[in-house]
Amino acid sequence: MGEDRFIKLFTVEEANGLLPRLRELFAEVARHRDAMRDRNLQVEEVLENAPADSGSRAASEYLAEAHGLYRSMERIRELGVMLKDLDAGIMDFPCERGGELVFLCWHPREESVRYWHEVEDGYRGRRPISEL
Template identity: 30%
Template sequence: MFTLEEARRRYAEVRPRVDELIAARADLAELQADLATDGSSPLGGLPEAKALEARLHALLEELAEHEIQIKGYAPVLLDFPGVRDGRAVLWCWLEGDADIEWYHRVECGFAGRRRV
C-alpha cells in the first residue's frame, strides 16, 4: 500500500520507463502501419516489430514488479494501491498527467476518479 507521497515517489522512479514504453508503443504502431500499407518502413521490418513487442512486454513486467497496476498502455494508465480516509483507493496516473493528481475508490474504478 502506498501513501500519496510514496506513490508519487515511485512514479518519479519509474517515469523514465514509462517514457520508454510510450516511445516504443508509438514506434511499434508506426512500424506496423507502414508494413501493412507499404510493406516496408524506415523503422525496420518484422524482426524490429517483434523486438518492439518484446520490449513493450518487458517494460510492462518491470512496472508490475514495482507493485504498480497497469490498467492500460494506450494510453498508459497506472494505479498505485493505497488508503485514503480509511478506504482502499487507487492513486491514479493517466498518460498526460504531470503527476499523480487523481484517485478513485477500488470498487468505483476509473469512472469514480476524483482530484486528490
C-alpha cells in the same frame, strides 16, 4: 482486504516518489508501442506471405519492439503499479483507505498523484486526494 494480490500498498508520498521513474518507464512503453504501430503494416504483409517466407527483418524488428514493450510494462508492474491505459499512461497504485482497498490514480500529464478511486469506479470515479 485483498491486499495479498498486490506487491505493496502505497501512500500518496510513496506514489509521488516513484513518478520520475514511472515517467521514464512510460516513455519507454510509448516508444515501443509507437514503433510496433509503425511496423504493423510491414508485419501484416509478412504474415500474408508466411507460407512462402521463413522470416523477415520487419517481423524481427516488430518482435524486438514487442519484447521491449513487455519488459517496460513488466518493470512498472514490478514496482507494484498497474498501467491501466497503454495510450494515455494512466496508472493505479493500490492503497488502503479505512481498511478498504482503493487505488491512487495518476496520469503522466499530472505533476503529482492528486486523485484516488474505488476499485470498481475506475478513472471516471476519481476523487481528490483531499477526500482520501
